[in-house]
Amino acid sequence: MPIEPDPDLDHGDGHSESGHSTASITRHALEFTREVGLDGITIRALARRAGVFPTVVYHHVGDLETVRYAVADAVVAAIEIPPPIDDSSEWRSWLSALAENGYATLSAYQGVYPFITRTGPSSPSQLRVIDAAMQVLAGAGLSDRDATFGYNAFIAHVGASADTAARFALHADERPARRAEFERRVRDVAALHPGLARTIPFFSEWDHTEGFRVTLELLLDGIERRRVPPSDRAASSTTG
Structure with missing residues (x-):
């Protein structure tokens, strides 16, 4: 889900410093990230795109790491968080909605999730x-320990799946050749690795969204098995 660009931004090719701000430079960086990925951004290229001198980028945003941080923060801030739930039994649909929203947003900005894993949860949008x-996980009946590990697995799946889809989209022209090479290699060793051969029908026509959703269900099934039912929680609090 791309973040809509501000229609009032100056997209000229000149180097005028007027009319630019931290927000406008960040908007240009967001648009640029959609096209080349977060790692593809450089200060000089971003300045050219924004129609300013590199010093303007440094002045309004900062160095390259700070620019990437600003982009990552803006992308995560755009992830729609579902409304709070009153019924703890709705935990699964709530997490599914958050996962879908996160996948849709992050898959439009390749490189953002790997950047977040490297820098850690350090921005308000991530927190x-x-x-x-x-x-929601605690309300569903997970211990703090299980909720923490469960969330880590959940966000890792959402982020990694979205970033893989984004990377393939950026290099879509290379995909057919890579797919054919993968199939050839697997078929060459299929007799020795029959388990690997089972993946051919799925990897040869891999649907990133389907893979994301099927794996999400497997993950949520695992969380379900770790939940403590409300009746058991009530009994435990009474006896405790």
Whole structure:
């Protein structure tokens, strides 16, 4: 889900410093990330795109790491968090909605999720996602330990799946050749690795969204098995 660009931004090719701000430079960086991925951004290229001198980017946003941080923060902030739930039994549909929203947003900006894993949950936008999800997991009946590990597995799946889809989209022209090469290699060793051969029908026509959703269901099934039912929680609190 791409973040809509501000229609009032100056997209000229000149180097005028007027009319630019931290927000406008960040908007240009967001649009640029959609086209080349977060790692593809450089200060000079971003400045050219924004129609300013590189010093303007440094002045309004900062160095390259700071630019990438600003992009990542804006992307995560755009992930829609579902409304709070009153019934803890709705935990699964809530997490599914968050996962779909996160996948749709992150898959439009290749490189953002790997950047987040490297820098850690250090921005307000990331913290709000963690807080909301942890409250739902705890309300569903997971211990703090299980909720923490469960959230980590959940967000890793969403982020990694989205980034893989984004990477394939950026290199879509290379995909047929790579797919054919993968199939050839697997078929060459199929007799020795029959388990690997079972993947051919799925990997040869891999649907990233389907793979994301099927794996999400497997993950949520695992969370379900770790839940403590409300009746058991009530009994435990009474006897405790």
